[in-house]
Amino acid sequence: MSVRELVVLGTASQVPGRTRNHNGYLLRWDDDGFLFDPGEGTQRQMLFAGVPASAITRICLSHFHGDHCLGLPGVVQRLSLDEVRHPVHAHYPASGQEFFTRLRHASVFHETASIVEEPVSRDGVIAVGEFGELRARHLDHPVESFGYQLVEPGGRRMMPELLARFGITGAEVGELQRAGSLRLGNRTVTLEQVSVARRGQRFAFVMDTRLCDGVYDLADRADMLVIESTFLDDDARLAEEYGHLTARQAAQVAAESKVNKLVLTHFSQRYDDPTKFYEEAREIFGGDVVVAADLSRVSMPRRR
Structure with a gap:
C-alpha cells in the first residue's frame, strides 16, 4: 500500500527550542523518501519518528545555513552504518560544493553507502523517476537558495x-x-x-526566502505546500531584512497559487504561541492550514 505523507522532524529556525528541533522533513512518496533540509539532530529525530535511514532515497538541501544542513553528517554516516543498499541522490546548490564535501566527510567513518551527488545550478527539472519530476527554483535569500517541487504525471x-x-x-x-x-x-x-483524466499530485518545499517569482512558481496548484513562516506580520520588516516570510505572506502565496494544504514551519524562537501563526494564515487562506509540530505526520490531501 502506497503512503504519501510528510514526517516533520524539526520546525525551528536558527535557534532550536525545548519543543522544536532544527529543520528536517521527510516526504514519504510511495517507494521514495525525500529528506529535505536535515538540520542538527535529524538522525535522532528520525529515531523518535520511527523512520529508518533506509527510507531515504533522495536528500534535498535548500541552502547551506546551519539550521538546514548540520544534520547531514549524521544522516550520511547512518546510511553506511545501516548498510543501506540503494543509492541515495543528493541535491544541493552547486555554489556550496565546498560545504557539502565538508559535511559529507565531517569525521572518520567506514563509508559503504552510495551517495550520488547531483549539484543544482539552474532552475528546471533536476531528476526524473517513478515519482515523476523533481524541479528546482531559485529563491531570494542572502545566500543562494533553491526551493523544490515534486510533480507527478497525470493519468x-x-x-x-x-x-x-x-x-x-x-x-x-x-x-x-x-x-x-x-x-x-x-x-x-x-x-x-x-x-x-486524473491530475498528478504536486508537492512544494519553500524555505528561507523573501517573496519572489520562484516562490509562486513552486507553489502553483500544489496539493501540499511546505513553506517557511519565520515571522508574524508584526515583524514583517525583520522578515524582509533577513530574507524570510511571515505567516501572512505564506498564506497569501497559498491563496493566490490555489494551494490545497498549507503547512507552516521554520518558526523563530521569539514566538511561544503557535496558534498565532494559524490565526494569521487563516485570515488570508481558506484552505487547510497546518502549523507543523516536531514528530507530527501530515498526510497528502485526496486528489482533486
Missing part, C-alpha cells in the same frame, strides 16, 4: 460503472490500460470511454 482513473457498461472485467482492464483500446466482438472500446 486516468478507471470508472467501474463504465467498465461494467461495456462488460470489461479481470485481465481485460489491464490490457485496456496498457494498449489504450480493447477489441470486444465487432467493436473497439477506448481508454477514454471508460475512464476520466
Whole structure:
C-alpha cells in the first residue's frame, strides 16, 4: 500500500527550542523518501519518528545555513552504518560544493553507502523517476537558495460503472490500460470511454526566502505546500531584512497559487504561541492550514 505523507522532524529556525528541533522533513512518496533540509539532530529525530535511514532515497538541501544542513553528517554516516543498499541522490546548490564535501566527510567513518551527488545550478527539472519530476527554483535569500517541487504525471482513473457498461472485467482492464483500446466482438472500446483524466499530485518545499517569482512558481496548484513562516506580520520588516516570510505572506502565496494544504514551519524562537501563526494564515487562506509540530505526520490531501 502506497503512503504519501510528510514526517516533520524539526520546525525551528536558527535557534532550536525545548519543543522544536532544527529543520528536517521527510516526504514519504510511495517507494521514495525525500529528506529535505536535515538540520542538527535529524538522525535522532528520525529515531523518535520511527523512520529508518533506509527510507531515504533522495536528500534535498535548500541552502547551506546551519539550521538546514548540520544534520547531514549524521544522516550520511547512518546510511553506511545501516548498510543501506540503494543509492541515495543528493541535491544541493552547486555554489556550496565546498560545504557539502565538508559535511559529507565531517569525521572518520567506514563509508559503504552510495551517495550520488547531483549539484543544482539552474532552475528546471533536476531528476526524473517513478515519482515523476523533481524541479528546482531559485529563491531570494542572502545566500543562494533553491526551493523544490515534486510533480507527478497525470493519468486516468478507471470508472467501474463504465467498465461494467461495456462488460470489461479481470485481465481485460489491464490490457485496456496498457494498449489504450480493447477489441470486444465487432467493436473497439477506448481508454477514454471508460475512464476520466486524473491530475498528478504536486508537492512544494519553500524555505528561507523573501517573496519572489520562484516562490509562486513552486507553489502553483500544489496539493501540499511546505513553506517557511519565520515571522508574524508584526515583524514583517525583520522578515524582509533577513530574507524570510511571515505567516501572512505564506498564506497569501497559498491563496493566490490555489494551494490545497498549507503547512507552516521554520518558526523563530521569539514566538511561544503557535496558534498565532494559524490565526494569521487563516485570515488570508481558506484552505487547510497546518502549523507543523516536531514528530507530527501530515498526510497528502485526496486528489482533486
